[in-house]
Amino acid sequence: MKKYKFKIKGLDCAICANELENTLQKIDQLESVSISFITEKLTFECEEENKEEVLLKIRKVIRKEEPDVIIEEV
Amino acid sequence: MDFKMKKRLFRIILSFLFMILSMLLTFSFVIQDILYILAYIIVGYDIVLKAIRNILRGKVFDENFLMTIATIGAFCIGEFPEAVAVMLFYQVGELFQSYAVDKSRKSVAALMNIRPDYANVYHGEEIEKIDPDEVNIGEIILIKPGEKIPLDGTVVEGMSMLNTLALTGESIPRSVNIGDEVLSGSINNEGVLKVRVEKKFGDSTVSKILDLVENASSRKSKSENFISKFAKYYTPIVVVIALLLAFIPPLIFSDTTFKTWVYRALSFLVVSCPCALVISIPLSFFGGIGATSKIGVLVKGSNYLEALANTEIIVCDKTGTLTEGIFKVQKINAIGYSNEDLLRYVSYAEAFSNHPIALSIKNAYGKDINESLVTKVKEIKGKGVIAKVDDKQVVVGNEKLMEEYNITFKKSKDIGTIVYIAINKKFAGTITIADKIKEDAYKAIRSFKDNNVKKTVMLTGDREEISKKVAKELKLDAYYAELLPQEKVEKVEELMTQKSQTGKLVFIGDGINDAPVLALSDIGVAMGGLGSDAAIEAADVVIMTDEPSKIANAIKISKKTMIIVKENIVFAITVKILVLLLSAIGLATMWAAVFADVGVSVIAIINALRILRVKNEE
Secondary structure, X not given: OEEEEEXXXXXXXXXXXXXXXXXHOOOOOOEEXXXXXXXXXXXXXXXXXXXXXXXXXHHHHHHHHOOOOXXXXX | OOHHHHHHHHHHHHXXXXXXXXXXXXXXXXXXXXXXHHHHHXXXXXXXXXXXXXXXXOOOOOHHHHHHHXXXXXXXXXXXXXXXXXXXXXXXXHHHHHHHHHHHHHHHHHHOOOOOOOEEEEEOOEEEEEOHHHOOOOOEEEEOOOOEOOOOXXXXXXXXXXXXXXXXXXXXXXXXXXXXXXXXXXXXXXXXXXXXXOOOXXXXXXXXXXXXXXXXXXXXXXXXXXXXXXXXXXHHHHHHHHHHHHXXXXXXXXXXXXXXXXXXXXXXXXXXXXXXXXXXXXXXXXXXXXXXXXXXXXXXXXXXXXXXXXXXXXXEEHHHHHEEEEEEEEEEEEOOOOHHHHHHHHHHHOOOOOOHHHXXXXXXXXXXXXXXXXXXXXXXXXOEEEEEEOOEEEEEEOHHHXXXXXXXXXOOOOOOXXXXXXXXXXXXXXXXXXXXXXXXXXXXXXXXXXXXOOEEEEEOOOOHHXXXXXXXXXXXXXXEOOOOHHHHHHHHHHHHOOOOOOOEEEEEEOOOOOHHHHHXXXXXXXOOOOOOHHHHHHOOEEEOXXXXXXXXXXXXXXXXXXXXXXXXXXXXXXXXXXXXXXXXXXXXXXXHHHHHHHHHHHHHHHHHHHHHHOOOOX
């Protein structure tokens, strides 16, 4: 299990952040995902070998739920 | 203000002008209506677009959608100015909200302004300014006066005073010399330092601290979970009531119009978003965690900050927490010599010894020892030392050693380790060595009481009599001495049953060998976190210095945070329910509803920011 941290930009409100977090939680292989609206941070844990796959899924969810949101690795 | 905000502001102003213009041109209804619609499109087009997109994805209770329905509904019943005004004020509120959130993000970032921007690295003779992230272990960096230390390392050249205020909340500068360890995030006050890098930036103290604070908001408090749940039910309920309000009363009462009730229902939709709560509660916790970091206390999660406010029992470890953990000469009781002379003889006799007791005696003496005056040194393990100093025979040790040398001596009643001394076979007095109570411990216990902590308890593996004295000095409510590590766990388990249902038990230790107790207590606090990774890992709260009183300050901040959180919850819910009731009976207009939505958010955010103003009590 490794922890990854991303900057998440373009969220409109704290509710949207909570909802997005809930949706992301449904992704398999993804542990303890959290979005902080205030610090604009997306943090999650997953197995190192799954990182790319998980990231792809995260981006897919974001594209669907919040198309204006972009994430960048820090 | 960034570009996005400026753009929004421009649209608001433009739309406002169109609206004024429309109100003035009273001669033609057509022109008025066209201007209203234009004003609406200018200010609200993005909201409408988002609403359409969301409805396609089945997100009916989205705030964009609700605003769109409310305003378009107003257009449908002919309330053109109302429709524009609601959208306009909604946008003003959004602008203000993003401004406030941005501002609070920045002020918390400023609190934690310890991230170094660059490092001056030696490449041969050349100095290059590079990102701290790119510096490798073993490289030599230069830190000029006024600069932040970018990476943890060891001083190889120069000396200086370091300001560690941002790391520890401690305002007294720390002096460093060649060979000393320096921590990233502290500021070089005066001299030029050359430092050999010992840790990569990612493992450096500064990264660890920033990481901790930033991740703290991901451990959510009960209040935050309550709000998330509330938000989940609140919006659907209000929307359903709005629907009922629009259609049921006109069917029942014959003397009212359909339009009146639709208007009231639309006001409901405007108030149906729980934004104020959802944003201000985490913001308060974030601010609270920022404020505690400022005084040198790292709280690892909103849940712990919330729990700290309900602290009922504080359990402290003794050695290293309440006492300094360093043995010091407390008392010299010379017979036939002056105290200074006695201390000199003993220090000389102990000149070659590395025993902790010998070291503390030599420390107390503090002067250089002329070793040529010391001869015939004989160390007797577990008993003491015999040596010839100035041609006098000095015997230094415990009671057994005195008995062995047939010296008549008076037993000391002092508490601590007693060193007996005989010079030329004659009893010359005693030196008492003990661990000292920290000055800060007195203050800590007092301020715990001031913050409504019901019980203070000390646990220790140390001897009964010493523990009793410390407990009495500090006016602790209880102490348990001569405990084995396993018994400490049992004691804490027992104490956990003594608190009330909402009360919390805080354990403060130095982070060494405390892991089971730290985990068992509601809030495990490790002290002296600076530079000790193990302590940072194991604890829920880390005090960066060795002052237990910091926890009292942290409790104070947590209480203030909780007051603000409660204020915001009560205020936002009250105003919303009030406006809902008033608009249901037709006393509140859509304007009031807009206030209840965005005005409350803004006020709650401003209230949340107050927490950043809590100062360190010093």
